[in-house]
Amino acid sequence: MTNSTEFAALVGSRICHDLISPVGAIGNGLELMGMTGASNGPELELISESVENANARIRFFRIAFGAPGEGQMVGASEIRSVLSAMSKGARFQTEWTENGDVNRPVLRMVFLAILCAETALTYGGTLTVRNSAGEWVLDGRAHKIRVEPTLWEPLSVLRAPADITPAHVQFGLLPLVAQETGYKISFDSRDDQLTLRLQKLS
Structure with missing residues (x-):
């Protein structure tokens, strides 16, 4: 089912x-x-x-x-093409630093995380995505970061927010997809920086 x-x-x-x-x-x-x-x-x-x-x-x-297709991989060039096209005319730019292929279900999780980060960079900035020893790190830099606790805090315990609007549906899906792919979520924010981590569970 x-x-x-x-x-x-x-x-x-x-x-x-x-x-x-x-x-x-x-x-x-x-x-x-x-x-x-x-x-x-x-x-x-x-x-x-x-x-x-x-x-x-x-x-x-x-x-x-x-x-996502079972076992489907997405190449770095295709990912960069998608993100580059998305960044045109946008208030913030996304930089993809990985050169290898990415498993489609994992990429789905990372893209949902990018959408979450987008809500914190409403005033513009840059978002750098990298992978280090199985951990995906999304590093956002801007003059001003805006994090809504009711949306972000449930992510740390892999729960969806209590109330979700259509504009924030990614906050409901990300914890579910992270659970399915075997990842945990953590984040840290300051006035000008947001760091979102997706760490593979051992």
Whole structure:
């Protein structure tokens, strides 16, 4: 029987699957219009940027919320491509320092953690993701870090917050996915820094 996280992942996969084709088709149409000179100017540029951003978000969400394939690995170049596209026009930049392939279920957990960190970097900044001896470390730096205790504190005990809004669904999924993949979560924050750790249980 499908559990709650698997069911949520199937829903996520279905949504991303159904959206990626029409968004991609819009992008192809805009590219053809630009090549033929049928339309140009700031309007077309704005639409093109919006389509590019939508494509990037869908690719990211497909990993973060979609169903991971058994034994599937994702290459560093693909991960960087997704994160680079996501960072365009965003208030903060994500730097991926790992060069090896990453197991898809583990990457799903890390991407959910990135979404959690994003809520603390609402004023901009940088987020560096690295792996050290089986521990994933997300290091956020900004002029101002904003951490909501009701969202963050339950992560340390692998629990979902009591009340979750659609904008914070990642805080509900991350502890469940961490449990399934055999990780524990810890974090530390200061006025200008956030460190989120995903440590493999022995």
